[in-house]
Amino acid sequence: MIAYFIRRFFQVIVALLLLLFVMFLMVYVIGDPTRLLLPPEATKVHVEELREYLGLNDPVYIQYLRFLNGALHGDTGQSFYHAENALQLVLERAGATVQLAGTAILLALAISIPLGVITASRRGGWLDRGCLIGSLIGISVPTFWLGIMLILIFSIGTGWLPSSGRGGLAHLVLPATTLGLYYVGLFLRLTRAGMLDVLEQDLVRTARSKGLSEWVVLYKHGLRNALIPFLTITAVQIGEVIAFSIVTETVFAWPGMGRLLLKSLEKLDYPVLISYVLVIGVMFAIINMLVDWLYTILDPRIRY
Amino acid sequence: MDNSHIATHGMMRRFLSQRKLVALSLLGLMLILFAAIFAPLIAPFDPMRQCLPARLQVPTMESDTGPAHVLGTDLMGRDILSYIFYGLRVSLVVGFGAVLVSAFLGMFLGMIAGYFGGILDTIIMRLADVQMAVPVIVVALFVMAIFGKGLGKLVLVIGVTGWAVYARAMRACVLSVREKDYIEAQRALGTSEIRIILRHILPNVLTPILVLSAVQLPRIIMLEATMSFLGMGVPILTPSLGIAIANGQKVLYSGAWWVSVFPGITLAAITVNINIVADWLRDVLDPRA
Numbered sequence: 367m368i369a370y371f372i373r374r375f376f377q378v379i380v381a382l383l384l385l386l387f388v389m390f391l392m393v394y395v396i397g398d399p400t401r402l403l404l405p406p407e408a409t410k411v412h413v414e415e416l417r418e419y420l421g422l423n424d425p426v427y428i429q430y431l432r433f434l435n436g437a438l439h440g441d442t443g444q445s446f447y448h449a450e451n452a453l454q455l456v457l458e459r460a461g462a463t464v465q466l467a468g469t470a471i472l473l474a475l476a477i478s479i480p481l482g483v484i485t486a487s488r489r490g491g492w493l494d495r496g497c498l499i500g501s502l503i504g505i506s507v508p509t510f511w512l513g514i515m516l517i518l519i520f521s522i523g524t525g526w527l528p529s530s531g532r533g534g535l536a537h538l539v540l541p542a543t544t545l546g547l548y549y550v551g552l553f554l555r556l557t558r559a560g561m562l563d564v565l566e567q568d569l570v571r572t573a574r575s576k577g578l579s580e581w582v583v584l585y586k587h588g589l590r591n592a593l594i595p596f597l598t599i600t601a602v603q604i605g606e607v608i609a610f611s612i613v614t615e616t617v618f619a620w621p622g623m624g625r626l627l628l629k630s631l632e633k634l635d636y637p638v639l640i641s642y643v644l645v646i647g648v649m650f651a652i653i654n655m656l657v658d659w660l661y662t663i664l665d666p667r668i669r670y
Numbered sequence: 671m672d673n674s675h676i677a678t679h680g681m682m683r684r685f686l687s688q689r690k691l692v693a694l695s696l697l698g699l700m701l702i703l704f705a706a707i708f709a710p711l712i713a714p715f716d717p718m719r720q721c722l723p724a725r726l727q728v729p730t731m732e733s734d735t736g737p738a739h740v741l742g743t744d745l746m747g748r749d750i751l752s753y754i755f756y757g758l759r760v761s762l763v764v765g766f767g768a769v770l771v772s773a774f775l776g777m778f779l780g781m782i783a784g785y786f787g788g789i790l791d792t793i794i795m796r797l798a799d800v801q802m803a804v805p806v807i808v809v810a811l812f813v814m815a816i817f818g819k820g821l822g823k824l825v826l827v828i829g830v831t832g833w834a835v836y837a838r839a840m841r842a843c844v845l846s847v848r849e850k851d852y853i854e855a856q857r858a859l860g861t862s863e864i865r866i867i868l869r870h871i872l873p874n875v876l877t878p879i880l881v882l883s884a885v886q887l888p889r890i891i892m893l894e895a896t897m898s899f900l901g902m903g904v905p906i907l908t909p910s911l912g913i914a915i916a917n918g919q920k921v922l923y924s925g926a927w928w929v930s931v932f933p934g935i936t937l938a939a940i941t942v943n944i945n946i947v948a949d950w951l952r953d954v955l956d957p958r959a
Contacts, residue, residue, distance in 0.1 A: 392812065392816065502942065502945060502946065503938075503942065505945065506888065506938055506941040506942040506945050507938045507941075508892050508895055508896065508915075508934065508937050508938065508941070509896070510895075510896060510899050510912075510915065511915050511930070511934035511937065511938070514915065514918065514919050514922065514930050514934070515930075515931070515934065517919075517922065518922060518927055518930075518931075522922060522923065522925075602802075602803070605803070605805055606805050608805075609805035609807050609808050610805070610807065612807070612808075612811070612900070613807075613896055613899070613900065616899075616900060617919070627811075628811070628900060628902075631811055631812070631815035631902065632815070632901070634815060634816070639812070643808075646808070650803070
């Protein structure tokens with residue numbers, strides 16, 4: 367088990383190094399930040415001065431080594447626009463994104479898993495059909511538009527909830543609902559399909575024949591087994607949620623790293639872009655390791 | 671995101687046995703297609719013509735001069751209905767274009783991986799794993815930011831980054847038919863590899879690819895709208911539903927709800943209808959279901 371995680375750890379390091387290399391190629395070799403940083407009327411002398419200052423005149427491998435050395439020390443360079451360390455800048459905003467994405471995921475799980483179990487156990491009933499249509503709409507409605515509609519109804523129309531910024535719990539309601547709704551639809555479908563598979567298996571019949579209550583059969587024996595394939599997909603989805611929080615953060619002016627990313631993309635603020643990818647990469651790696659660990663808890667037969 | 675098709679198989683069957691919903695969706699899609707193709711003929715206004723005196727007009731059936739602004743106008747006085755007709759074109763062009771690019775690229779690579787196996791297989795499938803681990807929207811945002819906005823670029827970026835699911839499906843299909851007797855027989859007859867692939871393997875794998883394309887299409891259309899909404903998709907003067915919704919958000923507080931509501935409903939109508947038809951196609955065509 368520990369050997370497995372050590373191996374995984376090294377795989378993650380290799381993947382991150384690769385990621386850094388690709389990022390470096392993309393932004394330092396393909397793009398040229400000087401044309402964005404300076405006004406169009408800037409003279410050649412100014413451009414040269416800036417290139418010298420940013421170190422863009424050095425050979426590519428020197429730039430790469432400098433970049434790598436910095437990144438390994440947690441320094442991905444200074445933001446071109448904010449007079450601040452880029453990694454620092456991203457990490458400051460990561461908390462807001464994690465809060466938003468985490469709430470959205472928890473909300474989606476809390477709604478979709480019980481509903482998935484109930485609809486699977488009462489297949490074809492009115493609740494099943496209702497959820498079926500609901501989940502279809504949930505995965506079909508564009509996230510950003512849903513956010514705008516929620517603002518229209520709950521902020522502008524009724525004035526119940528704030529429409530932008532980060533503050534108390536009230537600020538979290540609309541963004542988390544917006545981000546989570548797609549996943550309610552998706553997880554509902556997945557849980558239901560997984561439960562339908564498990565309910566046909568012998569273990570459920572055995573549990574029933576032992577005289578266990580329906581509740582225990584469904585949630586303890588059924589759900590536990592249905593969750594294993596579900597978990598794999600959820601792990602991938604968490605990455606998607608963090609990526610798609612870019613959209614939700616834009617709609618609700620949520621001060622997370624997604625919004626920072628979008629602004630930095632518009633200005634090609636390379637150090638910030640690289641830091642974002644680095645932070646996201648580490649997050650993905652941690653999530654995947656956590657999921658691997660969760661497997662061993664859900665299914666004791668799984669050993670690494 | 672790409673896994674929902676596994677889980678939903680058969681889920682719609684009971685519901686769809688009535689076939690009414692599918693028929694309705696197909697009708698809806700035909701209307702959408704019609705509106706997109708004949709946009710220049712049926713649009714009451716030039717979608718990009720700005721008319722500042724007519725800005726932010728409430729949806730109305732009445733008009734003193736010429737056609738009415740049935741769905742109102744936006745901040746620039748552009749007719750929302752006409753804009754939507756033209757926006758549909760962008761949605762469908764990017765949707766079908768990107769799906770075609772992904773499908774061809776994925777089928778080609780999946781075919782190579784499955785048919786020839788070995789080191790090629792390992793490399794291609796590892797690449798597919800990596801591609802599927804990275805959210806498409808992040809890659810697309812980076813590429814569009816660096817290379818600039820554009821309709822063609824958007825199709826290419828979304829298309830190229832979407833190859834992995836097709837490659838996986840293609841490889842699995844090829845592996846399952848590769849060792850069949852009739853393929854062996856062709857080999858014994860001395861048929862060339864290319865001919866075996868094109869004449870005898872390809873027809874057997876087209877159905878799953880078709881189903882996969884139908885499942886992917888609404889996601890791609892939504893991705894285009896999302897990218898354009900974020901200002902990283904098509905150029906600002908190309909009519910896109912995503913841009914329309916972004917414009918709508920800007921005037922939300924002045925009470926002009928119609929600017930964002932109608933393009934959004936249109937977008938949701940496209941994706942809901944395609945999702946329903948895709949679910950149905952999967953149930954009917956997919957042999958696993």
